[in-house]
Amino acid sequence: MSFYIGKHINHPEILFSAILSFCYFYYLFLPSKIFVRMLDLDTKVHDESRQGEAFAPATTGTQTYTKKFYIESYGCAMNFNDSEIVASILGEEGYGPTRNAEEASLILLNTCSIREKAEQTVRKRLTEFKKIKQQTPGMLVGVLGCMAERIKGKLLEEEKLVDLVVGPDAYRSLPALIAEAGTGQKSVNVLLSREETYGDISPVRLDNNGVTSFVSIMRGCNNMCSFCVVPFTRGRERSRDAYSIVREAEDLFANGYREVTLLGQNVDSYYWTSNDGSETITFAMLLEKVALINPLLRVRFSTSHPKDITDEVLFTMLKYDNICNYIHLPVQSGSSRILQLMNRTYTREWYIKKVDRIRELIPDCGLSTDVITGFCTETEEDHQETLSLMRYARYDLSYMYFYSERPGTLAERRYTDDVPEEVKKRRLAEVVALHRDISQENMLKEVGQTFKVLVEGTSKRSDEQLFGRNDQNKVIVFPKENFKKGDYVMVKVESCTSGTLIGKAVV
Ligand code: SAM
Ligand code: SF4
Numbered sequence: 288m289s290f291y292i293g294k295h296i297n298h299p300e301i302l303f304s305a306i307l308s309f310c311y312f313y314y315l316f317l318p319s320k321i322f323v324r325m326l327d328l329d330t331k332v333h334d335e336s337r338q339g340e341a342f343a344p345a346t347t348g349t350q351t352y353t354k355k356f357y358i359e360s361y362g363c364a365m366n367f368n369d370s371e372i373v374a375s376i377l378g379e380e381g382y383g384p385t386r387n388a389e390e391a392s393l394i395l396l397n398t399c400s401i402r403e404k405a406e407q408t409v410r411k412r413l414t415e416f417k418k419i420k421q422q423t424p425g426m427l428v429g430v431l432g433c434m435a436e437r438i439k440g441k442l443l444e445e446e447k448l449v450d451l452v453v454g455p456d457a458y459r460s461l462p463a464l465i466a467e468a469g470t471g472q473k474s475v476n477v478l479l480s481r482e483e484t485y486g487d488i489s490p491v492r493l494d495n496n497g498v499t500s501f502v503s504i505m506r507g508c509n510n511m512c513s514f515c516v517v518p519f520t521r522g523r524e525r526s527r528d529a530y531s532i533v534r535e536a537e538d539l540f541a542n543g544y545r546e547v548t549l550l551g552q553n554v555d556s557y558y559w560t561s562n563d564g565s566e567t568i569t570f571a572m573l574l575e576k577v578a579l580i581n582p583l584l585r586v587r588f589s590t591s592h593p594k595d596i597t598d599e600v601l602f603t604m605l606k607y608d609n610i611c612n613y614i615h616l617p618v619q620s621g622s623s624r625i626l627q628l629m630n631r632t633y634t635r636e637w638y639i640k641k642v643d644r645i646r647e648l649i650p651d652c653g654l655s656t657d658v659i660t661g662f663c664t665e666t667e668e669d670h671q672e673t674l675s676l677m678r679y680a681r682y683d684l685s686y687m688y689f690y691s692e693r694p695g696t697l698a699e700r701r702y703t704d705d706v707p708e709e710v711k712k713r714r715l716a717e718v719v720a721l722h723r724d725i726s727q728e729n730m731l732k733e734v735g736q737t738f739k740v741l742v743e744g745t746s747k748r749s750d751e752q753l754f755g756r757n758d759q760n761k762v763i764v765f766p767k768e769n770f771k772k773g774d775y776v777m778v779k780v781e782s783c784t785s786g787t788l789i790g791k792a793v794v
Pocket of ligand 1: 363401402514515516517551552553590591592617619657658659688689690691692693
């Protein structure tokens with residue numbers, strides 16, 4: 288069977304950061320793969336290396352399928368997790384997954400709209416499918432996710448080969464939409480829901496390491512950051528039934544998984560009330576429930592909005608060893624004036640206090656962030672404030688972008704996108720360079736320390752080496768000996784590259 292490797296670079300604006308971060312993975316992968324792996328950013332939440340990845344299930348069940356579907360996913364981890372839900376819905380209809388688009392009768396692109404470039408990549412990809420569709424009678428092509436939601440039925444006019452347009456809250460209607468499209472009619476469902484969480488659907492796990500997995504705990508976002516399209520494409524925030532989340536994590540643990548990442552655009556505002564109103568569960572309570580499943584199950588979460596992460600969450604992290612000491616706390620800008628225009632609802636000073644509180648309660652907490660350069664009206668002074676805040680917070684990881692105006696957002700309606708592109712990019716390069724220096728210093732500090740590492744697999748660089756992560760989400764490589772995937776191993780760090788700690792197991 289010929290395999291299609293669906294990797295596409297859809298966010299070259301963060302290419303700078305990818306290049307500077309590639310050492311993170313260098314130790315794990317062969318030099319011959321450097322140019323592909325350069326985009327293996329050090330994130331599991333928005334993983335550049337997985338952009339455009341074609342779906343393949345982690346386990347092949349015994350089920351036989353009459354039809355095949357092919358799906359590529361773009362954007363954030365929530366989108367990848369949604370593709371697992373789509374795979375589950377299609378499985379019920381007799382569709383099995385394939386990584387070979389040519390043998391599929393249904394091609395789906397699960398899309399992202401966060402930056403303009405993300406949409407351009409999908410449009411280019413659609414043109415590449417034209418030929419395959421012409422050669423395969425009856426083949427249907429569908430666009431799912433945020434781009435479907437943003438452009439809606441207009442996509443059918445703009446992209447003639449598209450048969451289905453399905454928004455993130457409408458995946459349950461996929462079987463009916465496919466049947467309708469099969470009769471030659473184009474079909475669209477982009478209705479956003481206030482209730483849909485897909486809580487009762489067991490996602491079919493994407494091809495992964497069988498050790499770590501994502502679990503969506505909520506959908507949508509109520510925050511209305513002025514630059515962001517998410518509230519328009521993924522709708523209002525709603526929290527998933529806490530017990531269905533715990534069940535999903537229990538099942539994962541029973542199937543050998545040893546780490547779950549609880550996913551949401553703003554996990555700290557998770558708030559679930561039972562139907563009879565007798566029970567309410569906050570994010571801290573949910574974290575505790577998942578942590579209690581088994582001490583061997585590591586728990587991570589993403590993303591935390593700085594305005595919402597509470598002491599209750601920090602104390603829960605402290606209480607359970609298996610809740611990882613790692614927080615993704617996007618700052619976006621270090622200037623209070625820009626933060627206000629961004630509608631982030633915190634100031635520079637407030638953010639700094641949050642960082643101080645995290646460091647006070649959890650001194651060894653890993654910290655990462657998102658930064659946008661060149662937002663509307665950003666001056667050199669504002670930019671310097673971003674740099675100084677980065678120096679203060681000393682992030683281990685940063686996801687750095689230059690501002691991309693999105694149609695329909697508050698910023699597009701209220702402000703002028705007035706920072707020239709070359710200035711946005713120059714500032715981004717400065718942010719990336721500073722981040723590289725800081726993260727390198729952070730890595731050097733770890734040399735000589737011993738960490739508990741969850742093994743995720745064999746290093747691609749050498750069969751004799753394993754790789755995993757410590758609590759703070761740093762990648763550690765060490766000699767295999769008799770250890771295997773899913774083991775916890777105490778590893779003493781002996782050296783490092785800019786992105787990888789290198790050590791030896793200790794007893
Ligand atoms: N909900 C998360 C939060 O509040 O941090 C992040 C969601 S968004 C999918 C991921 C990141 O994309 C944001 O934190 C922001 O840095 C970046 N982003 C969003 N809209 C953008 C835009 N219009 N231009 C550039 N970067 C953008
Ligand atoms: Fe977008 Fe802000 Fe919501 Fe994050 S919190 S998804 S940046 S609106």
